[in-house]
Amino acid sequence: MLENLPQREFDVLGIGEVMLRLSPEGKDRISQSESFEKRAGGSELNVVSGISQLGLRTGIVTRLPDNEIGKFIKNKIRYTGTSDDFVTYDTTPEKRLGIYYYESGAYPRVSVVSYDRTDSSFVRFSLNELDPKIYSSCKVFHLSGITLALGDSLRSQVIEMIRRFHENGTLISFDVNYRAALWSEEEAKKTVESILPFVNLLFVSEETLRRMLARKGELKEIHRALAKEYPNLKMIASTQRAVISPTRHNFGSLVYDAAEDRHYAEEPYREIEVVDRIGSGDAYVAGALYGVLQYHDIERAAQFGDAMSAIKNTIPGDMTVCDLHDVTRVIAAHLSTGPKNEMVR
Numbered sequence: 001m002l003e004n005l006p007q008r009e010f011d012v013l014g015i016g017e018v019m020l021r022l023s024p025e026g027k028d029r030i031s032q033s034e035s036f037e038k039r040a041g042g043s044e045l046n047v048v049s050g051i052s053q054l055g056l057r058t059g060i061v062t063r064l065p066d067n068e069i070g071k072f073i074k075n076k077i078r079y080t081g082t083s084d085d086f087v088t089y090d091t092t093p094e095k096r097l098g099i100y101y102y103e104s105g106a107y108p109r110v111s112v113v114s115y116d117r118t119d120s121s122f123v124r125f126s127l128n129e130l131d132p133k134i135y136s137s138c139k140v141f142h143l144s145g146i147t148l149a150l151g152d153s154l155r156s157q158v159i160e161m162i163r164r165f166h167e168n169g170t171l172i173s174f175d176v177n178y179r180a181a182l183w184s185e186e187e188a189k190k191t192v193e194s195i196l197p198f199v200n201l202l203f204v205s206e207e208t209l210r211r212m213l214a215r216k217g218e219l220k221e222i223h224r225a226l227a228k229e230y231p232n233l234k235m236i237a238s239t240q241r242a243v244i245s246p247t248r249h250n251f252g253s254l255v256y257d258a259a260e261d262r263h264y265a266e267e268p269y270r271e272i273e274v275v276d277r278i279g280s281g282d283a284y285v286a287g288a289l290y291g292v293l294q295y296h297d298i299e300r301a302a303q304f305g306d307a308m309s310a311i312k313n314t315i316p317g318d319m320t321v322c323d324l325h326d327v328t329r330v331i332a333a334h335l336s337t338g339p340k341n342e343m344v345r
Helices: 043-053 068-079 132-136 152-167 185-198 206-210 219-229 280-295 298-312 324-335
Strands: 010-015 019-024 036-041 058-065 087-090 099-103 112-116 138-144 171-175 201-203 235-245 248-257 262-264 269-273
Touching (some): 010 043, 010 280, 019 068, 036 043, 043 138, 043 280, 068 087, 132 152, 171 185, 206 219, 219 235, 235 280, 269 298, 280 298, 298 324
Parallel strands (some): 058 087
Antiparallel strands (some): 019 036, 235 248, 248 269
């Protein structure tokens, strides 16, 4: 599907805000906890760091405050093997890192997220801070709808970056990742549809297709209609999550190859023991991009995406912590009909 891509320094670059996540211990509530665990997280960083851990070369474009908490985030970026070559730093008196608080739920109490991200350093990002060589440095440029939702000025900067990458033959990967807390369905729909002509690899959940994008019909036909409307689309992947409770999920996906007019879906992962679901959608994108870049095949994209998401659900924090061996072992076990190993030893 993606054969004959140009040889470039990076396989994937992503742009997005990296935030500080503060979580009460265990199942404590934000309103009662007196101590919080800090972690780094952000949709695009979750994606590129996941791909990096599978062995491909990735980098993140972001803007951090030039202070101690900015150093914490920089160190977390580097820890995953993700390049910080395109990280810029805010030295103004207004510098700040966006924060979000995450409270883990247990049935019937759902999980809760509270944001404190207004006027963060990233919102004042300018593409003029970047070396123009960036636009010919990667095979795939990835972003999510979260980044586009953070303000008009930032949105115009990022859309211009999309245009420049596209002009240089870079594939554009886009995860719609709609968040009602950040913008309205009307504004999101207008913006997403304005960039879809440039998008080659589209990630969008079935729920978002039907609600925010107002698409009707059977999911496979929605995929086909999108590909006909936007000829640049090479692959469309829709995740399908069934939430049994905050700690029990089923997860699978349906992936479409537009050139071959072919869909693929494997048997979902059932009864996943959810430790932390935050970032599991990003882990799916990471696995799917790895699968399609390495194997040029939607079956491998779905298998790696589903497995990465299943694994991430079992790991605390926003970012997946697993390597290629971990993922291939889970895929093999999932495809096997025989007895499963209960321990690696």
